[in-house]
Amino acid sequence: MTRSDNVAGGSGFLGEVAQRSLSRRSLLRWGALAGAGAVLAPAVTACVAPSAPGGGATGSTTLTLGLNRSLVSLDNKLNQFDAAVTVQRAVRQALTEIGDDLKPRNVLAESFELTSPTQWTVKLRNDIKYSDGSSVAVEDVAKALEMYSQVNGSFLAPQFPEWPTVTKKDELTFTLDTKAPLPVLSTLMSNILITPAAANKPEELQDGVGTGPYKVASADRGTGTYKLVVNENYWGEKPSVSEVNVRFMSEESSRVVALRSGEVDVIDSITPDSVAQLKSVDGIEIESVTGTRYNQLFYNFRKPADSPMSDPEVREALSYGFDSKSVVEGILGGTVTSAKGVVPQTLAGAVETGEYAYDPGKAKSLLAGLGVSNLSVKVIWETGEFAADVSIMEALVEMMKEIGVTAELQQFEPGGDISSWRQGKAGDWDILGNGYGNQTGLALTNLQGMYAGTAEKEATRDTYHGFVFPEISSKIITATSETDQAKSTALLTQVQKDIWAKWPCMWAFIPNAVLARRARVEGVKLRPINSYQLSTVKVNG
Numbered sequence: 420m421t422r423s424d425n426v427a428g429g430s431g432f433l434g435e436v437a438q439r440s441l442s443r444r445s446l447l448r449w450g451a452l453a454g455a456g457a458v459l460a461p462a463v464t465a466c467v468a469p470s471a472p473g474g475g476a477t478g479s480t481t482l483t484l485g486l487n488r489s490l491v492s493l494d495n496k497l498n499q500f501d502a503a504v505t506v507q508r509a510v511r512q513a514l515t516e517i518g519d520d521l522k523p524r525n526v527l528a529e530s531f532e533l534t535s536p537t538q539w540t541v542k543l544r545n546d547i548k549y550s551d552g553s554s555v556a557v558e559d560v561a562k563a564l565e566m567y568s569q570v571n572g573s574f575l576a577p578q579f580p581e582w583p584t585v586t587k588k589d590e591l592t593f594t595l596d597t598k599a600p601l602p603v604l605s606t607l608m609s610n611i612l613i614t615p616a617a618a619n620k621p622e623e624l625q626d627g628v629g630t631g632p633y634k635v636a637s638a639d640r641g642t643g644t645y646k647l648v649v650n651e652n653y654w655g656e657k658p659s660v661s662e663v664n665v666r667f668m669s670e671e672s673s674r675v676v677a678l679r680s681g682e683v684d685v686i687d688s689i690t691p692d693s694v695a696q697l698k699s700v701d702g703i704e705i706e707s708v709t710g711t712r713y714n715q716l717f718y719n720f721r722k723p724a725d726s727p728m729s730d731p732e733v734r735e736a737l738s739y740g741f742d743s744k745s746v747v748e749g750i751l752g753g754t755v756t757s758a759k760g761v762v763p764q765t766l767a768g769a770v771e772t773g774e775y776a777y778d779p780g781k782a783k784s785l786l787a788g789l790g791v792s793n794l795s796v797k798v799i800w801e802t803g804e805f806a807a808d809v810s811i812m813e814a815l816v817e818m819m820k821e822i823g824v825t826a827e828l829q830q831f832e833p834g835g836d837i838s839s840w841r842q843g844k845a846g847d848w849d850i851l852g853n854g855y856g857n858q859t860g861l862a863l864t865n866l867q868g869m870y871a872g873t874a875e876k877e878a879t880r881d882t883y884h885g886f887v888f889p890e891i892s893s894k895i896i897t898a899t900s901e902t903d904q905a906k907s908t909a910l911l912t913q914v915q916k917d918i919w920a921k922w923p924c925m926w927a928f929i930p931n932a933v934l935a936r937r938a939r940v941e942g943v944k945l946r947p948i949n950s951y952q953l954s955t956v957k958v959n960g
Contacts, residue, residue, distance in 0.1 A: 691752025
């Protein structure tokens with residue numbers, strides 16, 4: 420087992436956290452505040468890049484990115500935290516991608532058309548080359564789908580109600596066939612990154628070739644350090660930055676110092692305190708946009724039937740004990756929006772189902788009425804899962820104490836074994852600090868990936884933390900295959916209300932996507948999905 424910090428609530432907890440040199444500012448501020456009391460698309464036709472390659476990279480410019488989480492893979496079969504998308508898709512590309520308008524557009528596909536309710540016909544571009552000079556083949560797409568489907572515990576697998584079958588028509592044309600209609604397949608395929616069939620495996624790929632504007636010069640998964648250089652065989656316009664260095668810097672203070680000193684050029688996922696500090700620094704710019712990520716304190720749905728945590732009323736009671744308003748205003752400085760539903764309101768098809776209310780008296784009364792006393796909960800999370808994660812967890816401990824509940828925290832370092840814990844293979848827990856990135860712009864993606872668990876998926880631990888309710892998953896699956904938009908909307912509305920009634924989270928919130936960059940770095944157009952195209956970035960000086 421890799422290193423993790425295991426601490427209990429109370430004064431001992433606070434002292435141990437202080438010894439880790441963590442900022443107390445947000446927690447103290449919370450204490451003061453608390454004391455005061457269009458889902459379906461028939462075709463995708465637009466293209467991302469010019470049809471003819473441009474000139475080579477100009478000069479010898481270097482861009483250095485300081486990521487808050489370790490980039491453990493250059494593909495996304497198992498994990499895909501938002502900022503990683505920028506780097507991953509600079510190396511590997513998909514048939515489609517989600518644009519600034521959160522709608523799919525073609526990348527490797529010249530055309531991607533719905534030709535029958537259960538069939539899409541796709542034609543590859545004829546000018547695509549991998550970085551080694553080889554051509555993209557229909558077989559590469561088929562192999563990619565096969566490899567993604569074989570990975571247990573995948574982030575993406577639950578988003579597909581079924582895996583499409585590839586049927587080759589000619590060297591560039593194929594069909595994607597499904598048993599049931601899948602009107603959003605052009606959107607879902609934006610997450611399937613293509614690599615040569617012979618080099619693809621049912622695991623995270625650390626190196627290899629792709630069709631993106633950059634290729635891998637060196638990679639070190641252990642340190643999260645990568646060096647990318649221009650792909651001379653890129654089929655689109657060549658990037659102007661000749662070298663991109665990716666560094667993992669877990670401590671936000673270190674990333675801020677590195678940015679100010681010029682050691683790095685771009686940092687991501689920064690807290691309001693850092694934003695306020697950096698805004699006053701000459702030569703540094705802040706980029707922010709309303710995001711599509713759903714961060715949450717998610718309950719463990721693998722608890723046995725005799726556990727209090729398996730009772731939705733207990734889960735609801737604990738939610739009343741969490742002062743989300745104080746966290747939003749005091750710790751997160753108003754840079755996030757408290758969720759009013761089970762998916763981000765920024766997504767197409769999202770509906771409001773309720774709000775998280777703070778009422779510690781009601782929390783204690785409900786727990787007492789349910790006969791629950793001396794309750795202890797274990798909370799786990801990975802460092803950097805969201806901004807100010809430690810401060811939020813510190814606040815949670817104190818809030819639970821107010822309603823007579825003991826919270827024990829276990830913090831995992833990036834690259835550790837929290838994945839096994841999430842799947843229920845390594846240890847028991849009650850609440851998970853987690854985030855679910857949305858790269859499609861569709862509420863249906865979150866609903867399918869988080870809440871459409873089945874017994875079959877649970878057998879391979881491919882459900883979202885054991886959330887398995889047949890009546891809910893069947894409605895989601897029906898909505899996924901529904902071609903009538905009005906009927907699909909009605910189904911999605913009802914199923915979101917059904918999910919809310921299960922109280923899947925103690926609290927959930929939608930953060931703004933925020934990054935800071937040196938002013939000499941231009942062309943960073945941050946998208947709602949919290950990524951940007953590296954190929955458009957320029958460095959002056």
